[in-house]
Amino acid sequence: MESKTLKPILAVYVAAFILFLYGPFIVLGILSFQQGPEGGPQFPIIEWSTYWYKHLFGLTPPSRIAPLPVGEALLRSLTLAFMTMVTATVLGVMAAQAFRRRFRGAGIVFYLIVLGMMVPGVLTGLGTSLLANNVVGIERHWWTTAFVTHVVYTFPFAFLVMLAILNRFDGSVEEAAWSLGVSPARTFRKVTFPLIFPGVLSAMLFAFTLSFDEFPRTLFASGRDQTLPLAIYGTFSVEIHPNIFAFGVMTTLFSFALLTVYGILMGLSVRRAKKIAMQEDIS
Amino acid sequence: MAKNESIFRLENITRRFGALTALDNISFDAPRNEYISLLGPSGSGKTSLLRVVAGFEKPDTGRIHFMGRDITDLPAHKRGIGFVFQNFALFPHLTVFENIAFGLRNGTDDVTDAEINSRAQDMVELVGLEGLEDRVPDQISGGQKQRVALARTLIMQPKLVLLDEPLGALDANLRGRMQTELRQIRERLDVTFLHVTGSETESLAMGDTVAVLDRGRIIQSGTPEQIHDTPSSPDVALFLNRFNLFDGRLSAQSFQGPFGTVPVSYVCQNPKDVYAVRYDRTKAFRKGDALPGPALPARFLASEYLGSSIISFFETADHKQVEVDHHLSFGDPDDYNVGEEYILSWDPRHAIVFGSEVAA
């Protein structure tokens, strides 16, 4: 195969590709150290400073630039994401469990669920608002209307993740437990659930992440109180200051930190498993 | 209970999947404290039969009795019947020890921890897994997994254990050893094993009783010797993979086949006339040799070494393959030349004849 020449070329390409993905972040990272409060969100850097980071935490003397209204919004977003995660995961696990058996109408139900991730946020947001305003006659809140649209959006992801996991799940371990006299309910708790737990975890992660960063649905359906993405949107529709960049850098670093910890933990457990396997080979 | 009492009984069990009938009105009485092997080719319904007995599937019609009780409507976990899966189905997240203790720990009976641990330890010793108690299933070999699966089932002290092709997932070299071990373990406990397999050698080697399943029906059951030496129909003879079968015509006291007309003394009732002679009773002769019976000219094609015996393939004039089995305990095999013609013959007393006309 000509992969001998192709592979290095593509390797360089992939490096450029990753640079393309991260380019804006680098710029954003540099500009977050812009001088404050006069320095704007553009080049050149007037003077390097950590002003905007301090500003973010309210550690700077008051100025004409209001701090990002992230405090309460952050709390709301976290709560909403948590609620969404739990609901979507429970629904997803249940539906995927049902799909382990063939039943009539499986195709329709499958596409009905998947539709939730295919319909753009503006549409579900708009439709839910219309329904709330004109039919049900309730006020919109992040914990009512926005919440249901978030679940509509994340439930399909949780469902697909669980479906993929359960498709590879060997049902004979459950039958083995039954044949040992263990009731189906206890079998689910002691056998099925522990085995699908990694899948449940990634379904939860998906749901949480998607909901936390959800914007278009929330824009229409959340009513008065803002979630974090709405708060950010609110500031930049007026004027941008490097404090948003600083905030972006903070969240990125936070993500990296989480991932690194996760990666190290995984690496350790894999190495341990390998060690045992190697001892196995030797003996 | 006396030994000849039955452990479970199937009454007219039928199970359909859409248009397919997996089990066709099966009735079967299984003797207690025996090793029963159920031989069937793939698609004969043998796994369905096992799953119906275990309670993983329900029959469309018919009743199942187990130790004198009708269990047809009982769910699997209330039946007290053990099941050993082909892929072992061990709990991957539990250690060997916890796999074995699982049923006692999570069952409905109240068993003290101390008793659970001591019984599990006994089982570990019974199947020879000492030292591996803290491994997880990924860290043990196929043969060891097989033992864990067995121990996990036997700890519940079932009176009946169903084994679904338990040796199928094992390496060819390991199978022979596990066969002996399975039989020995069973003999130590008062338990019936119902072992399902597609391999005729395995079923003959393991069963005290062998039942042959074909298209959802049990077509013969008996001791391995009965099955092997006197198959009741050409179908059974075919599954055994030990018989050359010839079509022909049975009339009065003789059978007319591709080898001429041979006198027949005993005939098994069958709608079609078939003449069967075992591979190891068929011998190849050179032209001019004295023959023990009928003469069937055939061309030598190839031979296959099966280890302790050698099978030679011959082709008759009407392109039918005939096999000759030579066991090494009779000395070295003869050399045949590819393409050359030989005369196949056998002692006609060793043949089994099936036919619609039963000789008087």
Place this chain on the structure above:
Amino acid sequence: MSTGSPSTQRNTFTGWLLAPGVFWMILFLVAPIMMIVYVSFWTQTTFAINSTLTLDSWKNFFSSEAYVGALWTTLRLWLIVLALTFIIGYPAALFVGLLVKSKTVSTILLVLCVIPFWTSFLIRVLAWRPMLGKEGAINIILQKLGLIDSPIEVLLFSELSVIIGMTQIYVVFMVGPIAFMLGRIDRNIIEAARDLGAGFGRIFWKIIFPLSLPGVVVGAIFVSVMVLGEFATSGALSGRKVNLLGNIIVTQVGSLKWAMASVVGVILTILLGIVVAGFLRIVDLKNEL
């Protein structure tokens, strides 16, 4: 026969497992969409809306150059971004999914691609401004290198900036599914093709590409769904010069013109239906899991 055959018992159980999810989707997804269709025929006055049915809003949409223009802009941008994400993403996916032999390296590369998603979508969009602006990073670098004399102004607040921004944000949705499908290809298949004498070009076109097609389709569905419903990127990077259907919905809702917003919503729904159904004809999503 005993009461409650096993199959009916099981069906009931399956039904209970499915009911909550199905009801949720009917109530909060299907009903809202029906509602949009319904409201698009309502009568809109300056400050209020009532449920008298009329075609006025529909007529308004099709008679307005700005609205119909937005439809074409949306379609154009969608096609361009779809093509770009595919062209840029496929080679990257090929490397990550197929050419990298070590599973660890390929996982690390994929994770690297996904990390940006843990930063707010809006901040990611915003990050393009100091990148593309007149005094942005690209112009500074190009000037320093002496490639250009004066800054390129068309980079920001133009259709180009929207395209660049969307491509960067959504290309990963193309790379992921394709890399996944490529990773699932049995290496023996490629060896078998080589063994039969095929060179790389033929192996790619006859084996690799057809087998990765489901990934391309899934990626294309993801990208299409997101680009067609977009409004934030175009809002932030075009300086209101690029109006997509999504932008119109947002502004109409902002000025409480619910009927017109619904009309645009219905058009968007139809558009999406056609696009997704078209892609699903190429591959059955359910079989690819």
Place this chain on the structure above:
Amino acid sequence: MAYDLQLKNVGKVYDNGTPAVIDFDLNVEKGEFIAFLGPSGCGKSTTLRMISGFETITTGDLLIRGQRVNDQPPEKRPTSMIFQNYALFPHMNVRQNVRFGLEVKGLPKAEADQKVDGILDKLGLLDISEMPTNRLSGGQRQRIALARSLVVEPDILLLDEPLGALDANLRKSIQNELKLLQRDLGITFVFVTHAQSEALALSDRIIVMNAGRIEQISPPHELYTRPTNEFVARFIGSNTIIPGTVKATQKNTVTLDTPFGAISGTNRINAAHSQGEMMSIVLPAEAVELIPGETDLGQLRETFGPNTIPCTIERLQVIGHIMQMLVRLENGETINIEGHVDKYRGRLTVGASAYVAWQSAGATIIAQ
């Protein structure tokens, strides 16, 4: 003399320095059916992949029809490989799969069609030629893989565990088919397996490998009854190995002094072994006879010479037409014996004393 396939001192060392194959020397004639047999990790698959070109050769030469092909990539070599999982192209139907190799060669359409039809017919695949491959059974998939490889008319067909993915019941009939097909085509087949039954059944010659080295090269029958070293004696068949010291060497037989007295076996190497040398005797389960204890010892000596050992019968099992016997010798060791039922039925009782006996021609002397 040009062999179809020649490996001259071929060696393979992995990048990390571990040797996989050491000094592999083999000449294969056209039309031979060759098996590489050995436990997992013995280097047999690596050798096969070196022949096909998917692994590089570190040392030595690989010749196909007299031409050195070490540096030729797999697509240029006149070999064709059947993968263990068959590696069928999942998006193509049966016919498209089989056609692929001919399209690559750029054969005219009519000619390609004719060849494809021919091979599909030969392998009984014409009825299913338009079916997608993922719905077909293991046996059918294997035949498709065969057709796909054979249609390009390779000089050598390489098969990686060709029966490994098949149902145990299917194996026997496919085994037979494969053998007749090979004989019919006259193409050299080389296959890899870890199951001795497959190697014995299919091949003309078996190469037994262990830890990267060749242990023995023999036709099946010879390998089974005449192992040349202890590894093969333990790996193949069901042999009893009794160590001893050389007492006497004749041209054809060697007599060993053992705890059971003087016993003899075939002197396979036909060399004079010095007295007192440590050697072992290998008794195949089929070469040993079990004689009821009532038999007159003198009469036994007449038939078997010194080769009789008293024993107790531990276990008797009839499997079809075969009787498997386990006996215990006086020193507590056990011997497996296997024979046709007709020889033994009704003559033996468990627990009774008996003799094991063998003709010295049936046993083999090997180095310890």
